[in-house]
Amino acid sequence: MASRSSPLAAVLVGAALASGCRWHVSDVAYGGTWAPGDAAPLAAEASSRADVLAALGPPDVVAYTLGDEVLVYRRAAHRGSDLRFLVPDPGLNFGRPGLEELAPELDRPEDFSSEAPTIAVMRGILEFAFGFVNPAGADEAVSVHSRRLRWDVVRVVLDRETRVVRSIEVYRGIPGGEAAQVSEVGGP
Amino acid sequence: MRGMQMRLSHLPRLLLLALVPFASSCVLAHTTDGNGLDPLRVERIVPGTSTRADVTALLGAPDEVIYSNKEHDPLFERAFRYRRTNTKQTALFLLLFSTFRSETRWDHVVVFFDDAGKVENVGVALDRDDAEYGLAF
Numbered sequence: 558m559a560s561r562s563s564p565l566a567a568v569l570v571g572a573a574l575a576s577g578c579r580w581h582v583s584d585v586a587y588g589g590t591w592a593p594g595d596a597a598p599l600a601a602e603a604s605s606r607a608d609v610l611a612a613l614g615p616p617d618v619v620a621y622t623l624g625d626e627v628l629v630y631r632r633a634a635h636r637g638s639d640l641r642f643l644v645p646d647p648g649l650n651f652g653r654p655g656l657e658e659l660a661p662e663l664d665r666p667e668d669f670s671s672e673a674p675t676i677a678v679m680r681g682i683l684e685f686a687f688g689f690v691n692p693a694g695a696d697e698a699v700s701v702h703s704r705r706l707r708w709d710v711v712r713v714v715l716d717r718e719t720r721v722v723r724s725i726e727v728y729r730g731i732p733g734g735e736a737a738q739v740s741e742v743g744g745p
Numbered sequence: 746m747r748g749m750q751m752r753l754s755h756l757p758r759l760l761l762l763a764l765v766p767f768a769s770s771c772v773l774a775h776t777t778d779g780n781g782l783d784p785l786r787v788e789r790i791v792p793g794t795s796t797r798a799d800v801t802a803l804l805g806a807p808d809e810v811i812y813s814n815k816e817h818d819p820l821f822e823r824a825f826r827y828r829r830t831n832t833k834q835t836a837l838f839l840l841l842f843s844t845f846r847s848e849t850r851w852d853h854v855v856v857f858f859d860d861a862g863k864v865e866n867v868g869v870a871l872d873r874d875d876a877e878y879g880l881a882f
Contacts, residue, residue, distance in 0.1 A: 613868075
């Protein structure tokens with residue numbers, strides 16, 4: 558008897574643990590394909606806007622002050638893993654199939670008339686199936702985790718009249734993680 | 746009685762099998778923002794020659810107009826930006842493990858104009874097709 562119940566208990570405990578804790582691996586890349594090193598050939602008081610565009614491509618931000626033209630390049634990335642604790646939403650979704658009778662005061666619009674019968678039927682089946690899987694929760698569980706995008710940023714300041722570079726600042730955020738490095742190639 | 750015990754002994758496996766469809770999922774998502782930029786059309790933008798009208802005739806209306814007017818000056822269209830985004834996302838959710846990968850690339854062109862309204866510089870990065878599906882490891 559014990560041999561029969563222990564696998565069942567293991568399955569149930571495993572399923573309970575699995576719904577509450579998960580190891581998550583993510584890889585996110587956003588932005589241009591330039592690298593901070595691409596700014597190395599640029600020099601203050603020498604490089605032009607054309608040189609900047611040739612080295613780094615089109616800027617993500619173009620801004621103007623009274624005397625400057627500022628080009629900003631940004632790219633983001635995240636690669637790492639974290640442990641996620643999934644906490645079910647404590648709020649009951651009374652709109653779920655099977656629970657609607659608990660809250661008869663909820664106003665449910667009857668808007669199925671504009672839908673094709675096949676779509677309405679399929680929607681009903683999906684809602685019923687999802688409500689069966691998670692009848693007491695809302696659409697999403699709450700996931701407690703952290704993910705921080707790292708940014709590489711290059712800021713190039715040009716003279717807005719001559720289009721010559723005044724200064725270049727490079728902010729390396731992606732490879733080093735916590736340690737941010739700011740290097741200023743040139744200044745006024 | 747023995748047959749009943751045999752059926753009960755399969756119960757954990759059947760339960761586990763029944764859980765599998767609800768415990769795992771795989772997602773491939775592809776999101777695009779506008780059509781890609783034609784490299785041949787971008788190449789026809791010639792600094793010193795092409796005008797704003799030429800640029801819009803080649804690439805259409807810009808996604809962003811960048812102004813450079815000083816205070817009290819009339820608006821001056823200093824640059825046009827064209828950016829068409831392409832995002833591919835891959836997600837896999839298992840019982841104890843999940844993975845998510847998202848890659849966003851874009852076709853991006855910024856055209857600068859001089860005071861006469863002719864093209865002065867062009868910045869081009871056509872990386873939209875570089876976005877790929879894949880796992881995060």
